[in-house]
Amino acid sequence: MREKKNVTFREIADYTHFSKTTISRYFNNPDSLTLENQQTIADALQKLGYKENKVAQILANGKTEFIGIIIPDLYHHYYSEMLSQILSTYETFHYKFLVFIGNKTEEIERKYIQELLAYKIEGLIILSHTISSRELASLSIPIVTIEREDKYVSSVNTDNYMGGYQAAALLARHHCDVLFHINAPGSEDTPAYGRLLGFTDFCREQQQEYQIFLREFGHTYETTLAQMQSLLEELETHYQNQKKGIFVSNDTHANVLLNLIIRKYGTLPDDYFLIGFDNSPISREAILPISTVGQQIDKIAYEAVQLLVEQMNEQKKRKPVPLETPVHKVIPPILFRRETTEK
Amino acid sequence: MREKKNVTFREIADYTHFSKTTISRYFNNPDSLTLENQQTIADALQKLGYKENKVAQILANGKTEFIGIIIPDLYHHYYSEMLSQILSTYETFHYKFLVFIGNKTEEIERKYIQELLAYKIEGLIILSHTISSRELASLSIPIVTIEREDKYVSSVNTDNYMGGYQAAALLARHHCDVLFHINAPGSEDTPAYGRLLGFTDFCREQQQEYQIFLREFGHTYETTLAQMQSLLEELETHYQNQKKGIFVSNDTHANVLLNLIIRKYGTLPDDYFLIGFDNSPISREAILPISTVGQQIDKIAYEAVQLLVEQMNEQKKRKPVPLETPVHKVIPPILFRRETTEK
Numbered sequence: 001m002r003e004k005k006n007v008t009f010r011e012i013a014d015y016t017h018f019s020k021t022t023i024s025r026y027f028n029n030p031d032s033l034t035l036e037n038q039q040t041i042a043d044a045l046q047k048l049g050y051k052e053n054k055v056a057q058i059l060a061n062g063k064t065e066f067i068g069i070i071i072p073d074l075y076h077h078y079y080s081e082m083l084s085q086i087l088s089t090y091e092t093f094h095y096k097f098l099v100f101i102g103n104k105t106e107e108i109e110r111k112y113i114q115e116l117l118a119y120k121i122e123g124l125i126i127l128s129h130t131i132s133s134r135e136l137a138s139l140s141i142p143i144v145t146i147e148r149e150d151k152y153v154s155s156v157n158t159d160n161y162m163g164g165y166q167a168a169a170l171l172a173r174h175h176c177d178v179l180f181h182i183n184a185p186g187s188e189d190t191p192a193y194g195r196l197l198g199f200t201d202f203c204r205e206q207q208q209e210y211q212i213f214l215r216e217f218g219h220t221y222e223t224t225l226a227q228m229q230s231l232l233e234e235l236e237t238h239y240q241n242q243k244k245g246i247f248v249s250n251d252t253h254a255n256v257l258l259n260l261i262i263r264k265y266g267t268l269p270d271d272y273f274l275i276g277f278d279n280s281p282i283s284r285e286a287i288l289p290i291s292t293v294g295q296q297i298d299k300i301a302y303e304a305v306q307l308l309v310e311q312m313n314e315q316k317k318r319k320p321v322p323l324e325t326p327v328h329k330v331i332p333p334i335l336f337r338r339e340t341t342e343k
Numbered sequence: 344m345r346e347k348k349n350v351t352f353r354e355i356a357d358y359t360h361f362s363k364t365t366i367s368r369y370f371n372n373p374d375s376l377t378l379e380n381q382q383t384i385a386d387a388l389q390k391l392g393y394k395e396n397k398v399a400q401i402l403a404n405g406k407t408e409f410i411g412i413i414i415p416d417l418y419h420h421y422y423s424e425m426l427s428q429i430l431s432t433y434e435t436f437h438y439k440f441l442v443f444i445g446n447k448t449e450e451i452e453r454k455y456i457q458e459l460l461a462y463k464i465e466g467l468i469i470l471s472h473t474i475s476s477r478e479l480a481s482l483s484i485p486i487v488t489i490e491r492e493d494k495y496v497s498s499v500n501t502d503n504y505m506g507g508y509q510a511a512a513l514l515a516r517h518h519c520d521v522l523f524h525i526n527a528p529g530s531e532d533t534p535a536y537g538r539l540l541g542f543t544d545f546c547r548e549q550q551q552e553y554q555i556f557l558r559e560f561g562h563t564y565e566t567t568l569a570q571m572q573s574l575l576e577e578l579e580t581h582y583q584n585q586k587k588g589i590f591v592s593n594d595t596h597a598n599v600l601l602n603l604i605i606r607k608y609g610t611l612p613d614d615y616f617l618i619g620f621d622n623s624p625i626s627r628e629a630i631l632p633i634s635t636v637g638q639q640i641d642k643i644a645y646e647a648v649q650l651l652v653e654q655m656n657e658q659k660k661r662k663p664v665p666l667e668t669p670v671h672k673v674i675p676p677i678l679f680r681r682e683t684t685e686k
Contacts, residue, residue, distance in 0.1 A: 054461040073427065075624070080423035084416060087444040096462065099442045101430040118397040119439065221628050252628075259630045266609035281418070285564050285595075287602045287630045 007050040016044045063316070067095045067308065068116035068124045070103045076252070077280040078297070079127060082146065085301030086125065092302075093309050095122075106131045113139065122315070123308040137326075142311030144304045149189045154311070156304040156329040157191040163293040163333040164198025164247070167275045170291065170341060171245030172208055174273050178242055179203055179210040182231065182257070183249040184217055195249055195277060217253060228256045232264075243271050251276035251283040254290050258340065262287055274340040289338035299331050350393040359387045406659070410438045410651065411459035411467045413446050419595070420623040421640070422470060425489065428644030429468065435645075436652050438465075449474045456482065465658070466651040480669075485654030487647045492532045497654070499647040499672040500534040506636040506676040507541025507590070510618045513634065513684060514588030515551055517616050521585055522546055522553040525574065525600070526592040527560055538592055538620060560596060571599045575607075586614050594619035594626040597633050601683065605630055617683040632681035642674050 009023045016023070018041065025032050026041045033041075044050075054065070074080040087097055098116060103109040109130050116124065123142040136143050137152035145155045164181075171179050181199045186192060196212065203210035213231055217224045235244060248254035254276030261268060268274070268288055276283055279294030307327060314320045352366045359366070361384065368375050369384045376384075387393075397408070417423040430440055441459060446452040452473050459467065466485040479486050480495035488498045507524075514522050524542045529535060539555065546553035556574060560567045578587060591597035597619030604611060611617070611631055619626055622637030650670060657663045 053463065074417065074423040075427070080417040084418070084444055087442060090443065096458065097442055099430060099440055100433065101427055115439065120396065221624065255628065259628075262605075262630060281564070282625070282628075285598065285602075285625075287605060 007045075007048045011048060012041065012044055012050070015048060016040055064120045064122060065095050066116075066119060066121040067097050067305070068113075068119075068121040069097050069099045069126075070109060070112050070116075070124070070129070071099070071101055071127045072103055074101065077282070078250075078278055078295070081297045082127060082301055085298045086305060089302060089305040093305055095305070095309070103128070103130055117141070122312045125304055125308060142308055142315060144308045144311075146300060146304055147191060149187065150191070150326065150328060151189070152326060154307055154323065154327040154329075155191075156300050156307065156331065158295045158300065159330045159332050160191050160194030161198040161201075162194075163277060163295075164195035164200075165202045166198075166333065166335050167195075167247040167277070167293050168199045168202035168208070168210075168245075170275060170335065170337065171247060171273055172202070172206060174243070174245060174341060176243045176245030176273055177209065178239055179208055179245045179247065180213060180235070181210070181247045181249070182213045182215070182253065185214040192249070199247055221256070224253060224256050225260075228253065228260060232257065232260050241271070243273070245273040246275070248274070248276050251278045251280040251290060251292055254292070254340075255282045255286045258286055258288060258290060268340060268343070270343065272340075279334070279336055283336070283338070288340055291338045291341040292336050294334040294336050296331050296334060303329050303331065350388070350391045354391060355384065355387055355393070358391060359384055407463045407465060408438050409459075409462060409464040410440050410648070411456075411462075411464040412440050412442045412469075413452060413455050413459075413467070413472070414442070414444055414470045415446055417444065420625070421593075421621055421638070424640045425470060425644055428641045429648060432645060432648040436648055438648070438652070446471070446473055460484070465655045468647055468651060485651055485658060487651045487654075489643060489647055490534060492530065493534070493669065493671060494532070495669060497650055497666065497670040497672075498534075499643050499650065499674065501638045501643065502673045502675050503534050503537030504541040504544075506620060506638075507538035507543075508545045509541075509676065509678050510538075510590040510620070510636050511542045511545035511551070511553075511588075513618060513678065513680065514590060514616050515545070515549060517586070517588060517684060519586045519588030519616055520552065521582055522551055522588045522590065523556060523578070524553070524590045524592070525556045525558070525596065528557045535592070542590055564599075567596060567599050568603075571596065571603060575600065575603050584614070586616070588616040589618070591617070591619050594621045594623040594633060594635055597635070597683075598625045598629045601629055601631060601633060611683060611686070613686065615683075622677070622679055626679070626681070631683055634681045634684040635679050637677040637679050639674050639677060646672050646674065 009020045012023045013020045022033065023041065026038065030038055069083065069086060071079055071083055074083065090096065098119060098121060100112040103112060121141065126136070126143065126145050128147045129136060129145055133145065133150050133152040136145070143153050145153050146157065168179055181196060183196055215227050215231065217227050246257070248257060254274060258268070258274060261272060274290060276290050276292040279292045283290040283292040307329060311323065352363050355366045356363045365376065366384065369381065373381055412426065412429060414422055414426055417426065433439065441462060441464060443455040446455060464484065469479070469486065469488050471490045472479060472488055476488065476493050476495040479488070486496050488496050489500065511522055524539060526539055558570050558574065560570050589600070591600060597617060601611070601617060604615060617633060619633050619635040622635050626633040626635045650672060654666065
């Protein structure tokens with residue numbers, strides 16, 4: 001377990017016949033040396049078995065190459081896939097990620113942010129933040145958020161409005177008598193609220209009969225199942241013999257509804273059409289593959305890191321010019337037509 | 344975006360009337376000061392608006408409080424849940440996590456390890472490593488692995504043998520004519536191989552007829568579906584009218600098989616009994632809740648971090664005594680009996 005002795009600047013200087021100052025410049029400002037001298041030193045480092053010590057370099061040049069990430073949970077596939085895609089950008093941008101999980105309350109989120117700031121992260125990505133965008137904007141580092149209210153900070157999100165509009169349009173094309181949207185009650189300033197708006201606008205424009213169900217499904221399978229069961233009973237009682245087109249706000253909930261219907265009828269009856277949101281694995285792996293509005297999580301993650309890197313690079317300039325107004329990037333959704341609509 | 348000026352040791356010394364050396368000792372070896380003096384300095388820091396700079400502290404005392412994590416993917420619920428549980432141990436142990444994802448090849452895994460070592464991580468947790476445990480053991484830091492061959496490194500794993508044994512016992516209790524185990528071909532020195540061994544030992548001890556199916560299911564839903572379809576046809580052809588008890592090596596694959604059967608019959612016929620492994624969400628949320636051998640992921644994660652912390656603390660002693668032999672912790676599985684066996 002004993003570590004090999006580290007090579008000192010003195011030893012590198014002796015070996016290369018450069019001064020210690022030159023060696024120091026090689027690490028902190030390599031472009032101030034000729035390419036030839038850079039190569040000489042690089043060769044010497046290899047010969048001497050020099051071990052990189054990023055922590056020492058950080059103290060010298062102030063750049064940690066750390067991005068902080070705060071994410072609510074990894075149970076929901078949307079979050080775990082997003083984290084996976086963000087971490088994968090290491091191959092492109094070479095930033096390293098310090099990850100905190102579980103920003104369920106403002107207090108916890110503030111604690112995590114303080115811990116990350118103490119480690120001199122160069123930028124921060126927060127998913128579904130709990131503290132206000134105004135407070136986030138007051139922190140002295142570049143920030144990009146995904147989901148939630150983003151008035152004062154930069155963000156990247158799916159075009160939720162377009163997604164809701166497309167879902168309604170697909171259901172309407174099958175000549176459904178009534179369209180339904182099932183969602184949880186949410187704040188109007190969150191991006192996901194656009195799903196409801198897009199759905200509603202389509203129905204109004206096309207004079208299509210529709211109904212919105214807003215229910216608290218809770219955070220467990222059991223509470224979701226109970227709510228969905230009562231919702232299905234309501235649909236069956238009030239819309240018997242009518243062609244029902246149902247847009248559920250996420251695939252996890254759409255799958256619960258689909259299973260309830262199939263457990264009752266052994267199949268998806270002809271008067272039911274169903275579409276979810278996210279393109280989660282469950283939508284493909286359900287008993288019947290579920291039509292869905294897909295979020296391009298890989299693109300959202302990449303754009304979020306790129307947007308952050310641009311701001312972090314600006315901070316490294318001698319006279320950084322901060323963004324005048326936050327940037328809000330919007331990624332188009334992709335419609336997946338599967339067996340719950342294409343019968 | 345401009346940062347507030349940092350408070351210097353000089354200013355803290357002036358304010359408290361202690362020497363700069365005393366202030367330095369407060370940060371690097373606080374126990375060398377009386378509790379009263381520690382409190383005086385702590386109060387002063389708050390008054391002066393001192394901002395913690397962990398990077399500077401690290402240089403002073405050599406402790407980064409970083410643990411490196413390398414994990415293959417977050418698509419499989421087993422991995423995302425494990426990462427989630429490991430990150431949650433921050434609340435207990437206060438270590439911060441630098442996370443890399445995608446150790447698909449030895450080359451990539453080595454690159455990630457080198458990057459983590461450059462940041463002076465104090466310890467490393469690797470899930471499903473690709474390089475040998477001998478090579479991992481040669482690194483000069485404490486390591487704990489989860490899954491895969493662990494001859495030369497410490498590890499934490501589910502008692503897979505007991506899980507396979509229990510699965511077979513549950514199926515046998517329903518008086519199945521033949522028991523089946525469906526798995527992918529795997530190396531005999533990986534912990535998950537125990538599932539097959541436990542299953543086989545039970546069948547032999549009880550003189551129960553059984554068959555093992557080892558198939559390459561690939562890494563996508565589509566390849567899994569195709570393999571499982573052909574497997575089901577084989578079962579139906581050769582074991583018609585026999586009571587079949589099937590133990591599938593993970594819940595994701597068990598769910599694929601269940602869906603195929605229900606799509607064919609509209610229900611799970613009386614001659615089929617099915618149990619999976621992991622207790623993934625899909626096992627609860629399937630069209631019929633699937634019986635499963637549950638892994639206690641929270642306990643595995645906690646034990647892994649605790650085992651690592653013990654080794655890291657040892658390293659901080661003046662004369663660290665490294666482990667003589669690797670520690671292999673084994674966590675018992677929990678049997679969940681649900682609708683695919685309890686009809």
